Amino acid sequence: MKPLLVKGSEAIALGALAAGCRCYFGYPITPQNEIPELMARELPKRGGVFLQAESELAAVNMLLGAASTGVRAMTSSSSPGISLMAETFSYLAALELPAVVVNVSRGGPGLGGIEASQGDYFQATKGAGHGDYHFLVLSPASIQEAYELTARAFDLAEKYRQPVMILTDALLGQMKEPLKARKIKPRTYPKDWALTGARGRPGRILRSLYLGPGELRARNELLQKKYRAMRREVRAEVFGTEGAQLIVCAFGSLTRIVKEAVQKAREEGYPVGYLRPITLFPFPERYFAPLARPETRFLVVELNCGQMVEDVKLAVCGKAEVELLAFPPSDLPTPEEIYQRIKKCLRKPRSSLRS
């Protein structure tokens, strides 16, 4: 297969098309406009629907309507637009609609900037809207992975009747790499919930209002049970953790820089391992737990003021020290900066946790 040279945003759109996405709704925002623009060219050719909405609010509700009919549908946006969609995210989760949302995030808070940032980690993984709910969140680190994970997102969304978010950023969205756009065979799941017209059956209802005694609790317990079941989908990239005194953790596009620093340190003989969560929710705790020992230290590197570090701390559960190397959104760090911090971490005396 001849590789294509495409941007991350285009790889996401191609992954969605390969997975059989039939409807795209969105509102323009930098740095993700390649997604709607590619969809506007390609979807109508394939008998699908492209519709530019009057706002992100409208776009995400069009997504809700399309998803409720059992059709594969998506939207994409960037940080401020994702914030605007937050109320409906809660409804998508409550109605258990399979829908795919892409956040090519940018710097915040407020208007912030349009550079790469990982400041939306909390928003993506903890639920931006109201109530107890989660999206399943996938975080690609390469153009190829952006394609693969987007395609997978549609299967996971249907498998769990669950909204899925692809969380990436301007760095991955805007850079070009070769992509092998392999053919994808979408999985099929029963859709006995979809609103397709009550032909020969009673009307179906998709609702989230539960006023009867105990109803809402039961509803929430059911959702939580599903979120626990989704743990079987957790994925992470790991290397060099055996005998490592320091494990460097990062996610998404930043790992391209982090990995280079880790590899340099390893080539120089430093006992450094690497752990990259690919699913951000559910968080891949089971990759962390066996590595959490008093003699091991974790260094979490993020392109924000420190968000994933909280999940790492929960995952290691006080059994190892966790440090943060945070780069608030602006310029990107160099591998050298991270490499220097790795060396500094290793020079520190062994953890006080050891006794």
Place this chain on the structure above:
Amino acid sequence: MPKKAQIFPSVLRERPFHYCPGCHHGIAHRLLAEVIEELGIRERAYGLASIGCACFLYYYFDVDICEAPHGRSCAAATGAKRARPDLVVFTYQGDGDFAAIGLGESLHAAARGERITAIMINNTVYGMTGGQLSPTTVVGQRTTTTPQGRDPQHYGHPMQIAEILASFPGVAFCARVAVNTPKRVLEAKEALRKAFLAQLEDRGFGYVEFLSACPINWKTDPVEALEKVDELVETFPLKIFKDLS
């Protein structure tokens, strides 16, 4: 003795309405059910239950129904209709849902000429939350948040949504109706039928606004409420504003 089917629309579920005495939702529901039945579209119907007194739409209609967040029914209806054009999609919204929080989605769906049918129950107040000011509260009308009456210096004048929508080329049928007299009930049903035909014949956006009574929040009894609807007609004329059939 007439058969049950003749007096009770098959599209309605046999369940008592939760609406207050004298509320017009019940009549609007019945008309909608009759029109769906008579047009033979029950098996293609897709309804959106919006936030407000009619959020329990799905308890009463035996058709596929999805809930939409407050104000977003026309956007969700757009998504459903575009995804499956064979569905006959309708929204059922109040004046707060359609014309306040959801005005953007409502107007843009109409401007695009979405092949959907939007029903707006205009009772000039927020019914479910206890009778607050709405975009269609008339000048001088007392509500819980305009205890001295709506002051146009402070809140401006009520919005005449049917008149606004009629100016959109994408709107194929647009009418304001009332159900406070038997004659008007029959006219309202005919308007609903035409608003669905606009969709079924692929002509454009169909809109029917019901000028409706809310005796509880108007602090009237049901009979007085019928008379008050007549007063509201001065601000909200009953009319077919547009019919491109």
